[in-house]
Amino acid sequence: MLAWLRRIFAVDGRCLTGALAAAFSLLVTAACGTEAPVESMPASSAAAEPTDSGLAHLVGTAPPANGVVVSIVLLDPHAEIDVPLPDELPVLDQYGRAFNPEFLLVRRGQTVRFTNSEDDLHTVHVKDSAGESVFNIATLFGSSYEFTFDQEDSYDVICNTHTEMFANILVVDTPYAVVADRDGAFTLPDVIPGTYTVTMLNGKNRRDREVEIVAGRNELDLTGQ
Numbered sequence: 531m532l533a534w535l536r537r538i539f540a541v542d543g544r545c546l547t548g549a550l551a552a553a554f555s556l557l558v559t560a561a562c563g564t565e566a567p568v569e570s571m572p573a574s575s576a577a578a579e580p581t582d583s584g585l586a587h588l589v590g591t592a593p594p595a596n597g598v599v600v601s602i603v604l605l606d607p608h609a610e611i612d613v614p615l616p617d618e619l620p621v622l623d624q625y626g627r628a629f630n631p632e633f634l635l636v637r638r639g640q641t642v643r644f645t646n647s648e649d650d651l652h653t654v655h656v657k658d659s660a661g662e663s664v665f666n667i668a669t670l671f672g673s674s675y676e677f678t679f680d681q682e683d684s685y686d687v688i689c690n691t692h693t694e695m696f697a698n699i700l701v702v703d704t705p706y707a708v709v710a711d712r713d714g715a716f717t718l719p720d721v722i723p724g725t726y727t728v729t730m731l732n733g734k735n736r737r738d739r740e741v742e743i744v745a746g747r748n749e750l751d752l753t754g755q
């Protein structure tokens with residue numbers, strides 16, 4: 531994972547726009563949803579009663595936003611664990627001559643739905659971090675297009691017609707990932723306990739730390755060295 535992350539965050543901090551955190555946490559909530567068809571995961575409300583579920587509930591603090599750049603936290607398990615992809619598709623919409631949201635964090639293998647909700651002809655032109663075109667489609671009002679991201683990378687999303695339209699899709703290969711809020715706070719519910727490498731990204735700053743996640747509540751302070 532190191533190589534691609536270095537490549538991504540050496541390129542542009544724009545993808546970590548603070549306003550996007552809300553949409554992002556929705557995604558992650560879905561990613562860690564309770565409908566996990568894994569036998570070891572109880573179907574009960576693990577988030578509400580973390581100590582009874584055998585799962586972990588992470589509450590943490592990362593560095594606060596630096597301008598538009600907010601922190602991202604990724605958990606990379608040392609053991610092989612199976613965390614199913616969420617059923618719900620993340621949506622990147624076009625409206626008001628803008629992409630909404632401007633930033634999406636998705637897991638490798640997830641499908642993103644691209645929609646156009648206004649009577650204005652746009653395109654969705656997705657390029658990988660090397661600048662290679664991944665796809666380029668025209669989008670009419672009411673149209674919907676789905677694409678599955680099988681490669682972890684940072685993708686720029688532009689509209690060829692309106693140069694002010696820009697979004698970024700960050701595809702990660704970790705089962706748990708979250709964007710911190712502007713104060714640096716984040717939560718991750720329903721994490722399978724075990725040893726993880728926790729990566730904190732804030733613009734070009736990156737910190738890795740090995741942590742032991744246990745069942746129940748875990749507090750992570752990622753603000754220091």
Ligand SMILES: [Cu+2]
Binds near residue numbers: 627695
């Ligand atoms: Cu456009």
